[in-house]
Amino acid sequence: MQTPGSPAVRVRGLRKRYGNSRAGFKDAVAGLDLDVARGEIVAVLGPNGAGKTTTVEILEGFRDRDDGEVVVLGEDPRQAGRAWRARIGVVMQESGDMSELTVAEKVRSTAAYYPDARDPAEVIAAVGLTEKARSRMRGLSGGQQRRLDVALGIVGRPELLFLDEPTTGFDPQARRSFWDLVTGLRSDGTTILLTTHYLDEAAQLADRVIVVRDGEVVAEGPPDTLGGPGARTPVVAWDDGGVRRTEQTDRPTAVVARLIAAAGPDGEVPGLSVSRPTLEDVYLSLIGEASTNDDGKEAA
Structure with missing residues (x-):
C-alpha cells in the first residue's frame, strides 16, 4: 500500500534488455531512476530509441523488466491487480481501434469498468468530440481518434495518467x-x-522535464532551468568576413558595445543577434544534436 507522502512513481535501477545470446543483447533501459510526486506533471523527452516508451510500458504493467525496483501508486505493476489498474489511465501512442461502436457508446462502455467514472458526455465535450458523439469510430479522422483515445484514458478518473504522444x-x-x-x-x-x-x-504543461538518452536519465528539472544555470546564458552572434561567430556571455550588452566600437565609423555589425537558448536548444545539446536555423546552418 502507498504510504502518505510517498511518490506516485518510484523507479530505481530499471533495466530492460532485448536480443539473445547469439545476436547479442542491447539495453533499451540501462539503470534508469525516476520519481514522480503526487499531483505533478512530468514530461519525459528523448530521441527515438531512447527507452521512453519501454519505460512507460513497464510502469503501466504492459511490459516486464529485467532488473530494478518499480513502485507505481504503492504497488509493483507486474504484480498489481484489477483494483490497481482502475486507478491509472493510459493513452497509448497508437490505439488502432476501428470499432463499429459510436464515440458515445465506446466512452460509456469504457466508463462502466470503473467504480468512480466521470460522466461520459462531459468527457466527450472536454476533448471536443460532442459533434461526433454519434459517429462510428471507424469514420473518425486521425486527430479525432486521438481525442477519443484521451477521453478513454481519463473517463475512469485516474489518480495517475500516462500520456504517450497525446497530441499527435x-x-x-x-x-x-x-x-x-x-x-x-x-x-x-x-x-x-x-x-x-x-x-x-x-x-507549457510540465512541472519537471526528464531527458532520457540511451536508456538513462541525462538531465532533469523545471523546463526553465533544465541543463543548469549556464545552459540559458545569452548568445551573441555576428558575421565576420563570411564566417558566423558566436560568444556565450552573461554580459551581452558589453559584447555588443565592443563589436560596435570595432565596426568602424558606421557602427554596423553584420548579422548581429542576441538570443537566449530555448528549451529546444538545451534539449538538443543534451541529446547530442545541433539546432539549425531556417537556412539549415548550425545555430548558436
Whole structure:
C-alpha cells in the first residue's frame, strides 16, 4: 500500500534488455531512476530509441523488466491487480481501434469498468468530440481518434495518467484545448506522466522535464532551468568576413558595445543577434544534436 507522502512513481535501477545470446543483447533501459510526486506533471523527452516508451510500458504493467525496483501508486505493476489498474489511465501512442461502436457508446462502455467514472458526455465535450458523439469510430479522422483515445484514458478518473504522444494529429487549436484539459486534470489532483516530441508542449504543461538518452536519465528539472544555470546564458552572434561567430556571455550588452566600437565609423555589425537558448536548444545539446536555423546552418 502507498504510504502518505510517498511518490506516485518510484523507479530505481530499471533495466530492460532485448536480443539473445547469439545476436547479442542491447539495453533499451540501462539503470534508469525516476520519481514522480503526487499531483505533478512530468514530461519525459528523448530521441527515438531512447527507452521512453519501454519505460512507460513497464510502469503501466504492459511490459516486464529485467532488473530494478518499480513502485507505481504503492504497488509493483507486474504484480498489481484489477483494483490497481482502475486507478491509472493510459493513452497509448497508437490505439488502432476501428470499432463499429459510436464515440458515445465506446466512452460509456469504457466508463462502466470503473467504480468512480466521470460522466461520459462531459468527457466527450472536454476533448471536443460532442459533434461526433454519434459517429462510428471507424469514420473518425486521425486527430479525432486521438481525442477519443484521451477521453478513454481519463473517463475512469485516474489518480495517475500516462500520456504517450497525446497530441499527435491535433491541429493547433485542438492542442491548446488539450493543454487546458491537462491543466484542469492536474488541478483536480491527477498525477500525469507525459511523453512528447513537442518541446513547447513540455514547456507549457510540465512541472519537471526528464531527458532520457540511451536508456538513462541525462538531465532533469523545471523546463526553465533544465541543463543548469549556464545552459540559458545569452548568445551573441555576428558575421565576420563570411564566417558566423558566436560568444556565450552573461554580459551581452558589453559584447555588443565592443563589436560596435570595432565596426568602424558606421557602427554596423553584420548579422548581429542576441538570443537566449530555448528549451529546444538545451534539449538538443543534451541529446547530442545541433539546432539549425531556417537556412539549415548550425545555430548558436
